[in-house]
Amino acid sequence: MAYGFQQLDSSGNVIVDSSAPVQTIAQIATGLSITLYPPNVGSNTYDWNGCTGVSSQTDLENNYVFNRTDAGGWNLFVEENNHTITYISANTVRFTWAGSCTGFFGNTVTCTAFHAVSNTFDVYAIGKTL
């Protein structure tokens, strides 16, 4: 290599060579828990300024992963609702409530605090300039 950082293991095998593209996974947040309410019931958006390095909606979609860590509990009848996530400005993204106001059997009902949705995420950046 002509420049940069090279990492070898104890047998001399190349593990990392920065003179070529290297996309590592960096965890930029862990256990990020966000509860949002339906419109007119409570706050239905939350702006998070910890999304290090994000620079556009395309960048957000291509290089960041918001991994739900509260997955795994079996939900009956319906799928769990997920917040939508959109780019706002450098390092800041907006979470928006994307649930539905339905009763136990899927019928439409008046929105209440019962329809609040909590999501918990680990957030990763992949191949980004941080």
Place this chain on the structure above:
Amino acid sequence: MAYGIEVFDSNGKTVFNSENYVEMIAYKATVVDGSWLLIPGWCYGQDQDVAGSSSSITNTAVSTMTSSGGGYTNNFEIAFPTSAGNLVGRKWDQYMVGSQFLISIRGTYYNSGGVAYYIYNTTRDVSSLRTSTSGRTIIPYTYYEHNPIIYARPQSSTYSGDFVLEVGQATTSEMVSSDRYNRKIRILDKASGSNTFEILVAMPAKDWGGITGTKAHQAGTATYGLEALSASGQKFHTGSTAGQFTTYNSLGRPSKVLLAKGVDHGSNSVSTTSLGSLTTSSTKRYCRMTGTQYGHIEYVSGVGSEYRQHYSWASNNSISLKWTNIATATNPAHQFQNGRATIIFDNYDGKQLFAIADFGLGM
């Protein structure tokens, strides 16, 4: 960044720095399709245990409980009075008797004198403690738990097929002494035969750096190299000593992502998702499996089908995702009850991360 080190690749992207935690592997093993593999507790943070002040609590003997009708016959159980409080289930503390952890409460039972006891399940045989009544030393531990990431690839270079991850809890006969977590995993392979899979356990460098000794050093165990550290004042939990977290270490192997995508799911019909194209290479590629453990079950007229994202492996250079039924000849479709309603069970929440990565040469 205001301090420390940062290394960029040829595209100016961050390989590692002193602020963010790069994912690295801590453990590797092999497992045959369908067989369970126990993952050591230190992969879940057990090395961060901090013991508190011990106390003495008097247990009750087996013989005094048999008259209660409660059934106190398992050598993996011991009874302490409910007046001592609940010795499991607190968020940040767990208790040990002898060298075994108290992991759950089986129930509340009374002895012949009418005193209430919790019967605790333990991590291993405590027959030397449970057969007589005496003061037992109980040590509380403050702990830090994290969930590692599982990667897998078929060992055979000629393998072709679809596979998913399943996670479980060790049975009493499988449990390892003094391992609080006793977690296990297995690969469910839709291809016929008993294929062997290579398993890697990865985690952010913060958690990797919290593992004591050299057991997580996957690139060698030398005392030289490069380590990147965070700012000082970091703690795993309230009982930890403050210090710096590891953000990178050349004794580890980082996950180098070749393809990645956050993927949700649809209804239960087979579909495929491209993760992109791989260049031809002999460097071993691995599939990030964690998202494949989640499923979506639809019961229609009483017969259900459970779908999960499978990695569809054609070769080291051709890997995609397939949303398909996990049922195999030995794992048939779910049966509900006779009925006509369509019922859905789902534990696949949000987009899960699916990725193909390598960990350098020498794997």
